[in-house]
Amino acid sequence: MQGRNISDIIEAYLKQILAESERVEIKRSEIAALFNCVPSQINYVIKTRFTIQRGYLVQSKRGGGGYIRIEKVKLLDDRDMLDTMIQLIGEQINQRDALALVQKLYDDRIIGRKEANLILAATSHETLAVADREFEAQLRAHILIGILNHLRYERE
Amino acid sequence: MQGRNISDIIEAYLKQILAESERVEIKRSEIAALFNCVPSQINYVIKTRFTIQRGYLVQSKRGGGGYIRIEKVKLLDDRDMLDTMIQLIGEQINQRDALALVQKLYDDRIIGRKEANLILAATSHETLAVADREFEAQLRAHILIGILNHLRYERE
DNA sequence: TTAACTTTGACTAATATTGACTATTATTAT
DNA sequence: ATAATAATAGTCAATATTAGTCAAAGTTAA
Numbered sequence: 168m169q170g171r172n173i174s175d176i177i178e179a180y181l182k183q184i185l186a187e188s189e190r191v192e193i194k195r196s197e198i199a200a201l202f203n204c205v206p207s208q209i210n211y212v213i214k215t216r217f218t219i220q221r222g223y224l225v226q227s228k229r230g231g232g233g234y235i236r237i238e239k240v241k242l243l244d245d246r247d248m249l250d251t252m253i254q255l256i257g258e259q260i261n262q263r264d265a266l267a268l269v270q271k272l273y274d275d276r277i278i279g280r281k282e283a284n285l286i287l288a289a290t291s292h293e294t295l296a297v298a299d300r301e302f303e304a305q306l307r308a309h310i311l312i313g314i315l316n317h318l319r320y321e322r323e
Numbered sequence: 324m325q326g327r328n329i330s331d332i333i334e335a336y337l338k339q340i341l342a343e344s345e346r347v348e349i350k351r352s353e354i355a356a357l358f359n360c361v362p363s364q365i366n367y368v369i370k371t372r373f374t375i376q377r378g379y380l381v382q383s384k385r386g387g388g389g390y391i392r393i394e395k396v397k398l399l400d401d402r403d404m405l406d407t408m409i410q411l412i413g414e415q416i417n418q419r420d421a422l423a424l425v426q427k428l429y430d431d432r433i434i435g436r437k438e439a440n441l442i443l444a445a446t447s448h449e450t451l452a453v454a455d456r457e458f459e460a461q462l463r464a465h466i467l468i469g470i471l472n473h474l475r476y477e478r479e
Numbered sequence: 480t481t482a483a484c485t486t487t488g489a490c491t492a493a494t495a496t497t498g499a500c501t502a503t504t505a506t507t508a509t
Numbered sequence: 510a511t512a513a514t515a516a517t518a519g520t521c522a523a524t525a526t527t528a529g530t531c532a533a534a535g536t537t538a539a
Contacts, residue, residue, distance in 0.1 A: 233327075306453065384504070
């Protein structure tokens with residue numbers, strides 16, 4: 168955690184700002200210049216230290232007036248279960264198992280009926296039948312994991 | 324959504340007016356002068372931020388007394404709106420346009436905040452980056468259409 | 480020693496800005 | 510009326526301004 172390397176120092180710098188406000192917005196090149204490193208190092212720091220698992224949400228925009236914004240989010244209590252589910256899904260999942268998983272999310276009141284149906288629509292065979300079965304199962308896994316990651320935190 | 328560049332500022336300016344009236348009519352050169360930019364930048368702002376997908380209709384006239392008019396469109400009922408959106412999505416859609424579309428669904432109260440965020444999670448670049456960009460956009464279109472079709476009968 | 484972590488930079492992608500050229504409409508002169 | 514001119518807005522491609530990706534090379538810790 169100490170500043171043994173540039174990444175740690177940049178991490179500390181950003182977290183210091185985040186200790187006092189809910190979000191920090193930076194210009195990648197400016198931070199890179201400030202810490203004498205290449206711009207892509209900022210991406211590395213964000214990717215390794217400001218993940219959703221740790222309670223950070225990152226958004227960015229390129230082009231003129233571009234920025235990187237890091238936001239603290241409130242993680243919910245269910246995240247252990249979500250982690251377990253993500254583990255279980257692995258690389259691929261078929262529709263039947265996906266249904267069971269969504270059912271469990273519903274039974275545990277992590278999602279409501281409308282949301283459950285939405286997820287089922289997004290991961291149904293009808294929607295995802297774009298190639299072979301295996302690829303479809305991989306896609307389903309990707310989408311479900313993306314959704315589960317978004318269920319980790321509360322939004323304003 | 325704040326104004327970090329001229330385009331964002333102009334967008335905000337126009338939307339502020341549109342928040343209070345159904346339409347706004349401008350003289351391109353005047354707005355350009357007001358914001359210290361070239362006139363064609365106004366076209367850029369309109370093209371990227373006031374699309375039909377986002378619920379705006381734009382009309383204009385050249386020559387003396389010319390103008391650009393931006394109007395908020397009123398969609399008939401939800402079913403028509405869903406059909407229209409499916410049409411607009413077509414074979415593929417990028418994340419930006421998808422975001423605008425979900426925003427419109429939310430603004431028109433067809434979906435709630437949680438559902439909107441779920442859809443965004445399911446169709447984000449992070450979730451769908453499994454192959455090349457074109458395929459990703461096709462996938463996004465498939466999923467969105469699947470969800471929209473689901474919303475169609477979920478409501479009845 | 481080796482596996483994990485960090486640093487770097489070349490290449491890519493997204494978005495914004497600008498201006499030269501074109502198209503359309505209104506007004507004025509003939 | 511018609512033609513010339515003025516007053517608009519539109520298009521498009523070049524350039525500028527950001528951030529993202531990825532893999533090679535370097536460093537550190539187990």
